[in-house]
Amino acid sequence: MNYWLMKSEPSTFSITDLEKKPRKTECWDGVRNYQARNFLCQMKKGDRAFFYHSSCEVPAIVGEVEIVKEAYPDPSQFDRKSKYFDANSSEEKPRWFMVDVKLVEIFKEPITLSVIRQNPKIKDFILTKRGSRLSVMPVSADNWGILKKLQ
DNA sequence: GCCAACGTTGGC
DNA sequence: GCCAACGTTGGC
Numbered sequence: 001m002n003y004w005l006m007k008s009e010p011s012t013f014s015i016t017d018l019e020k021k022p023r024k025t026e027c028w029d030g031v032r033n034y035q036a037r038n039f040l041c042q043m044k045k046g047d048r049a050f051f052y053h054s055s056c057e058v059p060a061i062v063g064e065v066e067i068v069k070e071a072y073p074d075p076s077q078f079d080r081k082s083k084y085f086d087a088n089s090s091e092e093k094p095r096w097f098m099v100d101v102k103l104v105e106i107f108k109e110p111i112t113l114s115v116i117r118q119n120p121k122i123k124d125f126i127l128t129k130r131g132s133r134l135s136v137m138p139v140s141a142d143n144w145g146i147l148k149k150l151q
Numbered sequence: 152g153c154c155a156a157c158g159t160t161g162g163c
Numbered sequence: 164g165c166c167a168a169c170g171t172t173g174g175c
Contacts, residue, residue, distance in 0.1 A: 009173090033158075055173050113174080131156045133172045 003139040004039065004049035005061070005127060006101070015051045015063045015106055024103035029074045030084050032096060036136035041071040043099050050139065050147070051101075052127070053110075060110035061147065069100035107151045121146045 006028060008014070018026055031037055043049075047067040053060055073094035076084035089095035117128050126137040139147070 007173090035158095059174070133157060135172085 002047045003144040005137050005139050006049050007052045007054045007135040009055045010053045018103050027098050027100050029076050029098045039136045040097055043067045059113040062110045063106040064104040065101040066104050067099050068102045071097040074098040111150050
C-alpha cells in the first residue's frame, strides 16, 4: 500500500464537506499540475491519503481518506463553463485525471503544519520543502507512521 | 494583503 | 532552447 497527501482549501472543499457526501465519497477533481497528476495516476485502490487544509487560518492535516477509485478522466476539463476547462484537452486524449476518495476519519486533533515542521523525525517531506506547492504528493511509510502517532 | 517561489506561456 | 513575463499557490 502507498501513502499520499492531498491538499484542499477548506473554503473550496473541506473535510466536513466530504463527510456530508453520499457514502462520504467524492471525486478529487481540479488538479491541473502535471507532477500532481502523475502522482494521482499512480494511486491504487486501497491506498491511504492525508487530507490537508491549505490557505487557511491553521494549515494542517485534518484527516485520512482512502482511494476507492483509481485515476479516470476529470470531466471538468471538457466543460466550457468550468474554471477547470482546458481547451487543449480532448475526450479522445484527456490530459487531466482524478480519483475518488472516501473518508476514513476526521482527526480529533489536526496535525498542524507548524507541529510537522518542528518534528525532527519527519525527513524528506515534500510538504515542508521550501517553496514546494505540490497539491498531491507521496508520503513515505516512515513519515506516515510518525504523523499518525501525532494524531 | 503581501510576497517568495514555482510553473507555464510565448516571443525570439 | 532560452528566458522574461505573467499567473498561481500558499504561508504568514
